[in-house]
Amino acid sequence: MANDAGGMASVTLIRGADLVAAPWKNGGGVTREVAAFPPPKSGQSAASSDFVWRVSVADVAQAGPFSRFDGVDRTLVLLSGAGMLLDELGDTGVVATHALRQPLDIARFNGETRIDARLVEGATRDFNLMVRRDVAQGDVKVWRPGAQPDSPRALDGDVVLLYCASGAVTVALAADHAQAVRLDTGDTLRIDGPNAVACTLAGDGELLAITIHYTR
Numbered sequence: 628m629a630n631d632a633g634g635m636a637s638v639t640l641i642r643g644a645d646l647v648a649a650p651w652k653n654g655g656g657v658t659r660e661v662a663a664f665p666p667p668k669s670g671q672s673a674a675s676s677d678f679v680w681r682v683s684v685a686d687v688a689q690a691g692p693f694s695r696f697d698g699v700d701r702t703l704v705l706l707s708g709a710g711m712l713l714d715e716l717g718d719t720g721v722v723a724t725h726a727l728r729q730p731l732d733i734a735r736f737n738g739e740t741r742i743d744a745r746l747v748e749g750a751t752r753d754f755n756l757m758v759r760r761d762v763a764q765g766d767v768k769v770w771r772p773g774a775q776p777d778s779p780r781a782l783d784g785d786v787v788l789l790y791c792a793s794g795a796v797t798v799a800l801a802a803d804h805a806q807a808v809r810l811d812t813g814d815t816l817r818i819d820g821p822n823a824v825a826c827t828l829a830g831d832g833e834l835l836a837i838t839i840h841y842t843r
Contacts, residue, residue: 643813
């Protein structure tokens with residue numbers, strides 16, 4: 628699915644079942660890239676830093692250090708599993724710990740930070756947003772449409788991605804748009820150039836709403 632909302636926004640449906648798993652070099656897990664700008668070149672490693680922004684889902688099988696990404700702001704959301712503890716390391720040891728114990732707990736940190744991950748009890752699945760801070764800004768919010776009657780929400784930014792973290796959610800864009808789209812767990816709706824396009828949500832699922840603004 629790829630079409631035009633109101634003559635402005637471009638909409639793309641990304642099915643979770645179509646994402647390709649790429650193993651980490653250290654054997655600690657696998658990554659599935661959801662979307663990136665610019666799109667990765669053929670044969671490019673999942674650890675490459677040649678992006679403005681990148682969204683991915685990682686299955687973390689064992690504890691260990693995170694890769695370093697200079698100049699990048701990172702947001703990590705726990706999707707499933709018993710959780711993980713992200714230790715920020717300084718010259719004298721651990722200086723802070725991000726505790727992700729419940730699904731949809733969020734940690735935000737700089738890509739330069741030395742991070743050592745500890746698994747609480749077994750493997751986890753995590754959502755990752757990485758944004759190069761000198762050219763863009765990114766934000767992640769949790770939307771739970773089933774918690775209360777949903778009113779229209781404005782999608783505003785250079786790019787908005789709606790990632791279904793659990794359950795199922797039906798997304799309906801502005802009235803002049805073609806039709807509502809059902810997102811199941813792992814699916815993503817990408818909207819480029821939404822320009823305050825309104826959307827309404829229905830369903831018992833949970834969404835991650837990712838907004839990206841280019842700053843130059």
